[in-house]
Amino acid sequence: MDSLKEPPKAAFSWFPGHMKSAWRMLEEQLKEIDVVLFLLDARIPRSCQHPQLLDSLRKRPVEQIWVLNKVDLANPQQTREWAAELRKLHHVVEMQSKSGSGLGALKQPLSAIKDRLAEKRSGRSLLERPLRLMVVGLPNVGKSSMLNRLVGRASAKTGKKPGLTRGKSNWVAGPDGILVRDTPGILYPRIETWPQLSHLTACGNVKADVIPRFEVATILLRRLQELGLQDRLPAPCLSLEELGRKLGFLLKGGIVDEERAAGWLFNQCFDGKLGTITWEPLHEPEQT
Numbered sequence: 001m002d003s004l005k006e007p008p009k010a011a012f013s014w015f016p017g018h019m020k021s022a023w024r025m026l027e028e029q030l031k032e033i034d035v036v037l038f039l040l041d042a043r044i045p046r047s048c049q050h051p052q053l054l055d056s057l058r059k060r061p062v063e064q065i066w067v068l069n070k071v072d073l074a075n076p077q078q079t080r081e082w083a084a085e086l087r088k089l090h091h092v093v094e095m096q097s098k099s100g101s102g103l104g105a106l107k108q109p110l111s112a113i114k115d116r117l118a119e120k121r122s123g124r125s126l127l128e129r130p131l132r133l134m135v136v137g138l139p140n141v142g143k144s145s146m147l148n149r150l151v152g153r154a155s156a157k158t159g160k161k162p163g164l165t166r167g168k169s170n171w172v173a174g175p176d177g178i179l180v181r182d183t184p185g186i187l188y189p190r191i192e193t194w195p196q197l198s199h200l201t202a203c204g205n206v207k208a209d210v211i212p213r214f215e216v217a218t219i220l221l222r223r224l225q226e227l228g229l230q231d232r233l234p235a236p237c238l239s240l241e242e243l244g245r246k247l248g249f250l251l252k253g254g255i256v257d258e259e260r261a262a263g264w265l266f267n268q269c270f271d272g273k274l275g276t277i278t279w280e281p282l283h284e285p286e287q288t
């Protein structure tokens, strides 16, 4: 992909109007929060670390719990390595917010935070109040699914397309005296590199119809090879041409339908049909 120029502006700045206002709203709402559950997709923990959001969190007296979510779709060994690395600075739990697996690991840190809050309030002669949590992160990382798990019912709408939650969500009461608020997914205004754009597309954080599909799909094919996972494809392919031909996606005259091949690849990635993949391992594999 050496010959690729930087992604065209429209491709890497998927920051529509609703996301700008969501960002302003999120900053405002952070003022009344005790705990932020910061969700990262375990397949791309690097790209999920939204710099402006983390900067904003650092400046506030808000507790953070980092949630490595969708661990069922990531390589388990890579997830362990990422969790150990992130634990050097943060409280980290590994989760599957779709099924609720891992939820128990949140109990202890939440109850410790609740105790600290109660102590602080009683020191100021204030009455106890519910712990206020907010789920934040990139689009489609599983925030609304997480809220539903926390409160024990399907309160927030969830779905495969990024950008589903919009506008200001209400507080939802959960067990053990917690109030939870959902937020719309926030993407950073500038996606700097092709690999980053490709990883975000593979994990469904950007809409596949707003990106240069040919380039992104080609990068994903090469990434699979770098990660030693090309055998997950119907045949080891480095180009959409090869992949489309293998899949029998032919147009009139025997021309390969590369657009269809790109769509196929994206769907395989979104749905985890290629098996568990950590697109962004903590340590890059050695190239032979």
Ligand SMILES: Nc1nc2c(ncn2[C@@H]2O[C@H](COP(=O)(O)OP(=O)(O)OP(=O)(O)O)[C@@H](O)[C@H]2O)c(=O)[nH]1
Residues within 6 Å of the ligand: 069, 070, 071, 072, 073, 095, 096, 097, 098, 099, 138, 139, 140, 141, 142, 143, 144, 145, 146, 157, 158, 159, 160, 161, 162, 163, 164, 165, 166, 183, 184, 185, 186, 272
């Ligand atoms: N495999 C798997 N899928 C998950 C997990 N958590 C959530 N999902 C799926 O990921 C998709 C997005 O989930 P949502 O909860 O809607 O994500 P969100 O972060 O609220 O998305 P936006 O509101 O669009 O920002 C849905 O199809 C969920 O079923 C998980 O742990 N594993």
Ligand SMILES: [Mg+2]
Residues within 6 Å of the ligand: 143, 144, 145, 157, 158, 164, 165, 182, 183, 184, 185
């Ligand atoms: Mg949502």
